[in-house]
Every structure is written in structure tokens, then in C-alpha cells.
Amino acid sequence: VNIGQPISHRLDHLLSGVRAQVAVKIFGNDLITLRSNAEQLKTVISEVPGVVDVQIENQVMVPQLMIKLDRLAVQRYGLQVGKVTEELEVFYNGKVVSQVLDGQKSFDIVLRTDDSTRENIEAIRNTQIATSDGSLIPLQQIASIQLENSINAVNHENTQRRIVVSANVQGRDLGSTVEEMQAAVKKDLPLQEGYYLQWGGQFESQQSASKLIGILSLFSIAGIFLVLYSHFRSSRIAFQIMLNIPLALIGSVVAVMLTGGIFSIATMVGFITLTGIASRNGIMMISHYIHLVQKEGEVFGDKMIIRGSVERMVPVLMTALVAAFALIPLTMDATAPGKEILYPVATVILGGLVSSTLLDLIVTPVVFKMFGKKALKKYIETQQKQDI
Numbered sequence: 001v002n003i004g005q006p007i008s009h010r011l012d013h014l015l016s017g018v019r020a021q022v023a024v025k026i027f028g029n030d031l032i033t034l035r036s037n038a039e040q041l042k043t044v045i046s047e048v049p050g051v052v053d054v055q056i057e058n059q060v061m062v063p064q065l066m067i068k069l070d071r072l073a074v075q076r077y078g079l080q081v082g083k084v085t086e087e088l089e090v091f092y093n094g095k096v097v098s099q100v101l102d103g104q105k106s107f108d109i110v111l112r113t114d115d116s117t118r119e120n121i122e123a124i125r126n127t128q129i130a131t132s133d134g135s136l137i138p139l140q141q142i143a144s145i146q147l148e149n150s151i152n153a154v155n156h157e158n159t160q161r162r163i164v165v166s167a168n169v170q171g172r173d174l175g176s177t178v179e180e181m182q183a184a185v186k187k188d189l190p191l192q193e194g195y196y197l198q199w200g201g202q203f204e205s206q207q208s209a210s211k212l213i214g215i216l217s218l219f220s221i222a223g224i225f226l227v228l229y230s231h232f233r234s235s236r237i238a239f240q241i242m243l244n245i246p247l248a249l250i251g252s253v254v255a256v257m258l259t260g261g262i263f264s265i266a267t268m269v270g271f272i273t274l275t276g277i278a279s280r281n282g283i284m285m286i287s288h289y290i291h292l293v294q295k296e297g298e299v300f301g302d303k304m305i306i307r308g309s310v311e312r313m314v315p316v317l318m319t320a321l322v323a324a325f326a327l328i329p330l331t332m333d334a335t336a337p338g339k340e341i342l343y344p345v346a347t348v349i350l351g352g353l354v355s356s357t358l359l360d361l362i363v364t365p366v367v368f369k370m371f372g373k374k375a376l377k378k379y380i381e382t383q384q385k386q387d388i
Helices: 006-016 031-046 071-076 081-092 121-125 174-188 202-232 235-242 244-258 265-295 302-331 339-387
Strands: 022-027 051-056 061-069 095-102 105-111 128-130 136-138 143-151 160-169 196-201
Touching: 022 031, 022 174, 031 051, 031 160, 031 174, 061 071, 061 081, 061 121, 071 081, 121 143, 160 174, 174 196, 174 202, 196 202, 202 235, 202 265, 235 244, 235 265, 235 339, 244 265, 244 339, 265 302, 265 339, 302 339
Parallel strands: none
Antiparallel strands: 022 160, 022 196, 051 160, 061 143, 095 105, 128 136
């Protein structure tokens, strides 16, 4: 039994056709060999830490009547394999020979042997088959009839037989766990010629999404820098404002580690969202420093830095607290249905808000005091030229 959340189950089923995070498909010809390989695979991946709910695709062994024609015996009696097969199909599956009309309804008339004969293996063996000369012979003279246990259903994919071993990952990062599973399988599960594995599930989309999100992260940071530079016309001021981004990442990483240390696509989306939120605090602080010097005649120095920081402390804290209070409900009860995506995003943003807000009130004033004087002077001169 796989126990999980509705959204994750739906995504898993769309990605791999199996309601599990990881699906390993084994392809080959022989059903018994496929089952044996699946049992070995289950044993190997079950030993990997963090792997849970390992199960083999459900296949039930059911008794089946196997009738195997002896082609030489069939030819010896002047019969044809196709004709014998057709007769057997009529005997046991039946054949529609006519219809009965009852008003507006029609009912098929099916010709076949009675149930007692079809369920009695001795009666089946003694079923009379007409030869080419008109004589009758029992079926067992031209075929072997045995009851054998066989799989109730044979699944195919891309015209090949396959069996699926599925698993979930708990308490660990999905990507690294799958890599460890693949290494263990490669080492401990040699496959026969003509048999091969195919890995599927969430980790496939996670790998492609991770690359895409990495690229989007670079564009996001570059976009923030360009917007800041276009306004302040100073790369120094832009970089000082963006210093809040690593400060926010500190809290985000700590929050993720405290809640299990699992980095997912949702976590990475939270990091991207946080870059813009973290930059906001720096903009509020440094913009006010510039206002004090440019509009209120303050002299660049400790007094101006302290005044600007104190005056912006309340707006910065209030903005952060409002966002934090909105996120707190989403960080509670991570296992609640529907929180598979919201919980990690909220955790990352909340952790980043805490660290960036607290550290921003210390780091931004110190950094601006050390490196902001020339950039501020250049910005004011540029503004004065534009006013003229």
C-alpha cells in the first residue's frame, strides 16, 4: 500500500504511470525471469536508506488450462492446427450461431459444451475430434492437457513485456536517493541478455526542472541588478542592496535543515521568490539614507546612518511580520493534504524573512557606512545634472 498525498499521487501517476515517486520498469520476454528480476530488485533497493513502500506490480497466479497441440500428431491424423483450434474455441468459448427475437430485443444463441464438461479435465481430454476420414479420436491423442498456474495479466509497454517495481522516498532528498538506488542496482543486479531497466517517476521531472530553475535564478538575479542599476545608476549601491539575498539564504537553508533537510523543486521556487523579497529591505534602508542626505541636508556619517536605520526599522519589521504571519499557517502540519508544494515554499520564505530582516538591520548600515559614500555622492551629482 502506498500512503501519500492526493497531489503527489496524481503527479506520480502522470509522470510514470505508477502512483509512487520512483518506478523501475524491467523489460524482457520471459514472465518468470521478469518476476525473478523484480524480486531481486526489490531486495536491493529496499536496503537503501530512505526508501519505503517498495512493492512489485500486483500479479496474481491463477490456474489455467493449457492445451498444447502436438503438430506431428495433428498431421498424422490428417488434421490442420487451425481447424483443431477453431473447434476447441467453439467447444469451450462458444460460437454465436443464430439469434432469437423477442419484441424489440434480440438474444444470441451460443453453441458450446456444457459447464460440467468444460470444468472437468478428464472430460476435456476425452473430447472427440473428427479426423479427415470421419473417425473420432480423443483430444489427448493430439495434445497435452494440463492445469498450470499462470499470471492473470501480462502488461506491455512499447510492444514489450514489462513488470514494475515502485517505491517512495521518505526523510531524504529524492534526487540523491535515486542516484544511490541506481548505483546499488548497477552493482548488485546483473540482468540477463535481452533484459533492461527503465527508471521513471518524480525524479525525472525534478532533474529537468532543477536545470530550468537554475537558469531562471540567474535571470532573476540579473533582472534585479538591472532594475536597481537603472534607478540608482550605481553598481555599488545595487550590490549593497542585493547583499540581502545571501543573508536571506542563510535563514532559508537553516529552515530547510530544521524541517528535514529535503531540497525539492518547491524549495527552489521559494529561493527564487525570496530574492525579490530580500532585496526590498535593502531598497527601503538605502533609499532613506539617500533621502536624508539629498533632501534633508544630513551629512554622510554615523549620525545619518543611525537616524536612517532607526526610522526605517519599524516599516521593515512591520512588512516582514505581516508576511511572516501569513506564512505561518502554511508551515504547520506538513503532512496535511494539499501542502506538498505550499509547505516547502512557505518554509523557505519564512526562514529567509527572519534572517534577512534581523541581519539587514545590522549589515546594511555597516556596509553602507564603509562603501556607500562615493556611490552616494555620484548618485546625488547625477540627479542634480538631470534636474538642470
